[in-house]
Amino acid sequence: MASVSGSYLGFDFSTQQVKVVAIDEDLQVIYQNSIQFDTDLPMYRTQGGVHIHNDNLTVTAPVLMWVQALDILLEKMKTSGFDFASVKALSGSGQQHGSVYWKKGAREILQSTSCNKSLHDLLKNCFSVTDSPVWMDSSTSLECKHLEQSVGGALNLAYITGSRAYERFTGNQIAKIFKMKTEEYNQTERISLVSSFAASLFLGDYAAVDYSDGSGMNLLDIHKREWSKQCLEVCAPELEEKLGTPVSSMSVLGSVSSHLVRHYGFSLACKVIAFTGDNPGSLAGMRLKEGDIAVSLGTSDTVFLWIQNPNPTVEGHIFCNPVDIKDYMALICYKNGSITRERIRNECAAGSWEEFSSALKSTPIGNNGNLGIFCDVMEITPSGMLGVHRFNEDSIKVPHFSKPIEIRALIEGQFLARRLHAEKLGYKIIHGTRILATGGASSNKDILQVLADVFNAPVFTIDTTNSSCLGCAYRAKHGILSEMGVTFAEAVKMAPEPTQVVTPTPGAEQVYRPLLARYAQLEEKVFLESKQ
Ligand SMILES: Nc1ncnc2c1ncn2[C@@H]1O[C@H](COP(=O)(O)OP(=O)(O)O)[C@@H](O)[C@H]1O
Numbered sequence: 001m002a003s004v005s006g007s008y009l010g011f012d013f014s015t016q017q018v019k020v021v022a023i024d025e026d027l028q029v030i031y032q033n034s035i036q037f038d039t040d041l042p043m044y045r046t047q048g049g050v051h052i053h054n055d056n057l058t059v060t061a062p063v064l065m066w067v068q069a070l071d072i073l074l075e076k077m078k079t080s081g082f083d084f085a086s087v088k089a090l091s092g093s094g095q096q097h098g099s100v101y102w103k104k105g106a107r108e109i110l111q112s113t114s115c116n117k118s119l120h121d122l123l124k125n126c127f128s129v130t131d132s133p134v135w136m137d138s139s140t141s142l143e144c145k146h147l148e149q150s151v152g153g154a155l156n157l158a159y160i161t162g163s164r165a166y167e168r169f170t171g172n173q174i175a176k177i178f179k180m181k182t183e184e185y186n187q188t189e190r191i192s193l194v195s196s197f198a199a200s201l202f203l204g205d206y207a208a209v210d211y212s213d214g215s216g217m218n219l220l221d222i223h224k225r226e227w228s229k230q231c232l233e234v235c236a237p238e239l240e241e242k243l244g245t246p247v248s249s250m251s252v253l254g255s256v257s258s259h260l261v262r263h264y265g266f267s268l269a270c271k272v273i274a275f276t277g278d279n280p281g282s283l284a285g286m287r288l289k290e291g292d293i294a295v296s297l298g299t300s301d302t303v304f305l306w307i308q309n310p311n312p313t314v315e316g317h318i319f320c321n322p323v324d325i326k327d328y329m330a331l332i333c334y335k336n337g338s339i340t341r342e343r344i345r346n347e348c349a350a351g352s353w354e355e356f357s358s359a360l361k362s363t364p365i366g367n368n369g370n371l372g373i374f375c376d377v378m379e380i381t382p383s384g385m386l387g388v389h390r391f392n393e394d395s396i397k398v399p400h401f402s403k404p405i406e407i408r409a410l411i412e413g414q415f416l417a418r419r420l421h422a423e424k425l426g427y428k429i430i431h432g433t434r435i436l437a438t439g440g441a442s443s444n445k446d447i448l449q450v451l452a453d454v455f456n457a458p459v460f461t462i463d464t465t466n467s468s469c470l471g472c473a474y475r476a477k478h479g480i481l482s483e484m485g486v487t488f489a490e491a492v493k494m495a496p497e498p499t500q501v502v503t504p505t506p507g508a509e510q511v512y513r514p515l516l517a518r519y520a521q522l523e524e525k526v527f528l529e530s531k532q
């Protein structure tokens, strides 16, 4: 690879893979690569990057798998001739809410500089909990109830932390670890998020949690940008020491570890900028503006917005904004995203995205009134909804659809749900609204066409589906410039603009407006039934 005068790296430790994007000084992408957990590291026996336990509620991932994936990714970059010496700064992101438990003594090992071991060999005995709880976990209902009761109810908790108690949020996960694995908890000297854990691997020391990803823990006071002592106390003892002090998402944490300098030829001056959550990373990568709506179609589906005035409610989340210290972002998360789409692709389209697309193209918008709600796993939005529910044009439940109708029912049902809950949170689609799509499924234009039709707005994408990596490479550059007072918008003004890929089909709104109202009624019915 030809060397460049300066470059910036963005990593993403997401649910199914570790990915990297490198950009040059002109913000052009010069390198991309990834390691898939299931296929590149089969010895960990993950499915979709995780282990689903027998209770169907507990979901974890082996922390050493993430470390080993980074070793392999960096080796791959080295083999391809990537010029590590040109990297001026790096940053990254992680799947949100997951937690990593560093054993007493781990910091000293992390800081050690004089060995030739891989990170995996170096850190193999450093974790008190080897299977990290991840965002797909929904086993902490008791802990959630306790936290909400202790702070005066769900809405009060949302006022403080931006969200009512959610099972996957880290504070509730830590409370469960303390209760179920007290000895391991007591052996823990530091608790990281996946993002700050990943930053620690580059820093060679414990990296601070950033405000934006820290907002997904039910522990951070999002207004004061400090831990809520009340929430910490409810979740587990000595938690403040174990978490360290949170920092702004644009903080320069320090220089890259001498371990990585020696192994890969990073410059000693290369800076590590605070890592953040993958959705905040995507907000940066897509250069979201107020008024835009971002739809991420990754393992999870998320819908998020840039907002100035947080108005937390008991549905959805408010996070601190990752690129502007005074602002916020609102987010809604759906657990049944790509994995459900893959199941239907396998069952109805012989495992082929092309066949899946053909089915979308051969069926009419509105699917002749056939609607579906597909929750293979317990849904987050609305909370607890489970199972596959199919309704014909008279809203009568039916046991199955033909294959093409099933495919359209899945995609329309998913996007009707995305729109319904965004509107419930007060989001209005107006003339000029741009939908910015990202994540693996955003490479599929036929899926994006349904998105444009259901939302009645044009869909834009950026050049890469790895918007979080790209956003973190941008954040890496901005991290250095922000010390001189440069805003994120100024730092990335030369970056390529998102391009419009699809526009709504004429007449789509007339079909989907009434369908949205019908979907809302059916979802409410299914939701209430799932509560019984
Ligand atoms: N052509 C396609 N059409 C629809 N979905 C796709 C396509 N290509 C990849 N995907 C989906 O993208 C998902 C991965 O998305 P990605 O955003 O990389 O995940 P994550 O960041 O959560 O690990 C895969 O699970 C796959 O189902």
Ligand SMILES: O=C(CO)[C@@H](O)[C@H](O)COP(=O)(O)O
Residues within 6 Å of the ligand: 014, 015, 016, 094, 095, 096, 097, 135, 168, 216, 277, 278, 279, 298, 299, 300, 301, 302, 331, 333
């Ligand atoms: O739980 C959430 C957001 O609140 C998820 O969006 C995770 O952050 C996982 O992200 P992907 O790997 O699906 O991008």
